[in-house]
Amino acid sequence: MIDVSEAREPLPVSLDGLDGQDLVEWLATMQLIRDFEEALDPLCLSGRIPGGVHVAVGQEAVAVGAMRALEPGDVVTSSHRPHHHGLARGVEPNAMMAELFGRADGTGGGRCGTMHIAAMDRHYYGGNGIVGAGLGLALGAALAAQVRGSGQVALGFFGDGAVNIGRVWEAINMAAAWKLPLIAFCENNLYAVETPTASVTGGDSIVRRAEGFGLPAVQVDGQDAGAVHRVVREARERALAGEGPTFVEALTYRYQGHNTGQVTSYRTDAEVEEWKQLRDPLVRLRVALTASGLLDDDAYDALCARSRETVAAATAFADASPWPDLATADAGVTEIDPKLRGNP
Amino acid sequence: MIDVSEAREPLPVSLDGLDGQDLVEWLATMQLIRDFEEALDPLCLSGRIPGGVHVAVGQEAVAVGAMRALEPGDVVTSSHRPHHHGLARGVEPNAMMAELFGRADGTGGGRCGTMHIAAMDRHYYGGNGIVGAGLGLALGAALAAQVRGSGQVALGFFGDGAVNIGRVWEAINMAAAWKLPLIAFCENNLYAVETPTASVTGGDSIVRRAEGFGLPAVQVDGQDAGAVHRVVREARERALAGEGPTFVEALTYRYQGHNTGQVTSYRTDAEVEEWKQLRDPLVRLRVALTASGLLDDDAYDALCARSRETVAAATAFADASPWPDLATADAGVTEIDPKLRGNP
Amino acid sequence: MSTRITLSQAFQQGVREEMERDDAIFVLGTDMVERGGHFAQLRGIGSEFPGRVRDAPISEAAMVAAGVGAALNGLRPIVDLNFIDFALGAMDEIVNQAAKARFMWGRGVPMVIRGTAGIAFYAAQHNNSLEAGFAHTPGLLVVMPSTPADTKGLIKSALRCDDPVVFLMHKSLTGLRGEVPEGEHVVPLGEAAIRRAGDDVTVVAYGALVARAERVAERLATEGVAVEVIDLRTLFPLDLATIEASVRRTGRLVVASEAPRHGGIGGEIAAAIQESSFFYLDAPIQRVGALHTPISHSPPLIAAAIPSEEQLERAIRATLTPQEAVA
Amino acid sequence: MSTRITLSQAFQQGVREEMERDDAIFVLGTDMVERGGHFAQLRGIGSEFPGRVRDAPISEAAMVAAGVGAALNGLRPIVDLNFIDFALGAMDEIVNQAAKARFMWGRGVPMVIRGTAGIAFYAAQHNNSLEAGFAHTPGLLVVMPSTPADTKGLIKSALRCDDPVVFLMHKSLTGLRGEVPEGEHVVPLGEAAIRRAGDDVTVVAYGALVARAERVAERLATEGVAVEVIDLRTLFPLDLATIEASVRRTGRLVVASEAPRHGGIGGEIAAAIQESSFFYLDAPIQRVGALHTPISHSPPLIAAAIPSEEQLERAIRATLTPQEAVA
């Protein structure tokens, strides 16, 4: 991690070799993620979104940097904090918002809600309500990719809290032993709910822990979309070359509480401010794009306006979407309709 | 591990600082373990022991070296390959054999069988049928020791196959994070059933994997009872000094198949012979004791005779022991007798 | 003396009193010390009992394993699993270790496994109904209170029990208020409560369905139908004696649960009662339960999957006018 | 054409034929490639299908997770868990991942989870009866054949099914021999088999109890009591239609299982049948099952815990002469 003790303005980002137009799209997507997620808390508190949600405001560069390093056929799995991944993967904002509202036009027709939004046609196997479980699905997708010779890689996201879930290491071991095309991607935002992960984690480095399982493990500045992109790109190339999985630890930060409306008294204002002032992934990318002449203020304003409109339209779409058909409440649980023979 | 490529006779053992009379007792116990376990296969095949057993012939030094480094109040948990641990901990051979036979005078009155023989009064929480699970119980015992300030340490045995069970690493992480007085003891006999563990394990070192969890990890020659004793003694001291857990990997070998009557075609005769000829833990200890004048041939013969008699007596005891009282088949499942209120 | 507090506060009161009484009680779970657990159910306990509450890593298997080992070595742990769904990551520790130790080794495992259960928000993976599986596991006791007073009384009993108790608190009852006796108020494990007396039909329920059954009973009372509502409180061991006595009076039984009806606890009760009281039954026993489906996120889909008051009422009426099936 | 082979060989024959038919089938488990699994049930398959059988580390959670992810990405995995007890270490993967994917995402998980089950040696931790819990989990299918022919026919159906199927093979039936049709022999999921026809009492059983029930039926036939024996074969979905039709003829039902009686599948069947066929029943439905206890090592203690032929016979006789309970 970069030493910020002397820094007073946003840190630089590493965009070498990246295409300028692509980078503008990255910023637009990061802006959309931020606007989309910042709209959610009030929607939850007013009950339009039933229950709460885990938002990833502050973690946008992780999602966009990683996702843009993958190809459309690659498989991605997410966690309980999944909207940034989903939007970066191309889930329609309208359908995502309708799903959050529990409506018929949602990605899952209202069945899934925040933690299970998926896009199977994009090989995005969705969020997961169980810490660490998404990685297991990515493991399996990587296994199938290897067996079928499909040329896919699979990337599984999980948080720093998940490094103490044993099954995460079972998956990593299996991928390492079998040289599967897997990218195990840890978004380390320092906290699991209100517990500083370091306080319940043996050893002082997640990547060192990972290395013990026999795969390369790299730590990257998760607030630098370019840096994230590069490590994922390299991991993807290794995977396709048959060299096996890579572990990525991206240092990042969530600005808000763990779940809608939750306090953040377990961390200092100074800490939060430092991340916002010096490391904000959007600001850093914008500064770099402006400096290199790729984005002037008008273009930036237009990008922001489009993002706000998209979110407003998604909210309106969700509001207008009907409730799901109740007759389907238990449809499609299995392919065989058990009612055929008298149960249940 | 010592390089044996040039060796032609049993390797030396490291007995510095150990008491001579103690060492004779160690050898006697190791001999008892070997004789006891070598008696089991025919007893299983003839049906006097129902089902098969996992014997640890070849792994005697691990059990005796480790156990003699512990105090009576310390807690020990074992695995599916548990007889050597139990005998070294002081489980009565008669009661152990009766348990294997499924008789009323067995340690568990016939309820437990091979994998669950325990001695709660000796803080020996028994074997475990689930790979890696014994370590979890030791973890909890270590937690209680820390909370209660009882001055105990807890040692949990598991095999090399268990290093790919996620829960093993959950336990090790927890112990490391909380600096619990735990010794996580891996008996690496190279195989899990018929699979060479290295072939399904990422990385090339179990201790390196362990180190990533933030605790010291030492590899030791498991066929050298003195060396095992020393590392466990040191681990115990660390634990009691509040410095937390230690991971121990003992390199050892099982001479027989995984379970009664099972073939060993997955390994070469040369490999087995090398372990037997150069590293046999009993031979190595005997050679050292003889060389240092602690054990002459007569004393050794007497020791072997006693061991054989003990095993013969245990078999006779077990044969004579009655079958359990069938009326107790479901007694003592919980403290509350559910039948009181009509079920089950 | 009693105070009007929430179910969650009643739980806390019971835990506090027991921790004062017994030094061996120790609390383990994620976000416990400051937050008091995910639902703040033990907020404050961390600072009141320094060293006796510990924040765990997200390691459900190790948490339960640690609980079992600690219980065997002198503590009486409360392992707080947050949502009970996370017990799925610790099933070996619960079923193969905690539940079997006494049988194998003659030493009980005094441990409470607390989990938030029942059906509410957060969709499929946070709304598993695991209670029937626990109740089918020899060696476990299972509790699910429906009132604040019972919550206090039952957690006190659970903490005095020398065996593993799975203690389920319904998501939607966390904030339910009720009078809770101060001090020594102990509800024995294994005893159901008759919430409302009646001679026409017996309704057995637990968790959030108890209040629903009481409301339906109230409505039917206006029509002159006297429904007896029994709250199981403990799901294992079942208080079949109380149910049996009631059914032998009413001749009619409805068993209601939010778990998938197929394979749920209602089947056990129906099977046991028809066996013991066949000749007292005037109508087939009706079971009301969830559809055989994972739970959705969308509120109307949730409501469609679990028993409504209307459904309960229909089931009760079905016992009053049983249809001779066409042969 | 048929051959007389063991249940284990029949399983292998079914798997082999399906692997020849469908390239997507892939086998994952410990000691699979050379040994063919712990019970040598797939010995030879490893070399016949290079690259399609893989030795796994002892990582049940990762095995099942890998199966789910691979199934979502085009394979049809068989995840061999050895003893089904080890599924306890993969419960989240089975219950929260495999079982829920289709409901949430509209894509099935074509995976067979094979495990050796039923009661026999190796004591408490290797003799869990998990089938009732699986059957109560929406999204899972559960199969437990009792004959070699059904084993072949059902594994073929399971491998063609687009949902997760828990496939249980009884420890003590591994070596059971029987005629098995060669080639395309498919037994549909969800259909019970009438093993023996009779008009006096219906006995429903599965796994090792089917043969026991047949022997009892044979004995009772000499007394003129005609017992109909139904082998469930699939435990979810249940073939209630077949049971119902039988009970409506016989008026009497005994449900037998080796699982702890309390909370087992027998409760579901008894509850469902008394509900649908109450007015056809001449006697209370009897359930026969194991005591509510972990299983011991000692053979007489095992035998005392699970249903014997004598117990089955007593239960059948009880339905013939029901006792009017004393009011």
Ligand SMILES: Cc1ncc(C[n+]2csc(CCOP(=O)(O)OP(=O)(O)O)c2C)c(N)n1
């Ligand atoms: C197995 C499991 N245990 C506990 C939880 C409850 N839970 C949800 S999110 C969370 C914290 C996860 O922290 P981390 O992995 O760091 O992700 P972050 O929330 O920081 O993105 C916890 C404990 C869960 N969903 N699954």
Ligand SMILES: Cc1ncc(C[n+]2csc(CCOP(=O)(O)OP(=O)(O)O)c2C)c(N)n1
């Ligand atoms: C969780 C679990 N998975 C699988 C098994 C079956 N099994 C019993 S022993 C064993 C091999 C264990 O190997 P290792 O840990 O190296 O111990 P060793 O047998 O070599 O002493 C396996 C797979 C089990 N008992 N528990």
Ligand SMILES: [Mg+2]
């Ligand atoms: Mg985090």
Ligand SMILES: [Mg+2]
């Ligand atoms: Mg081994």
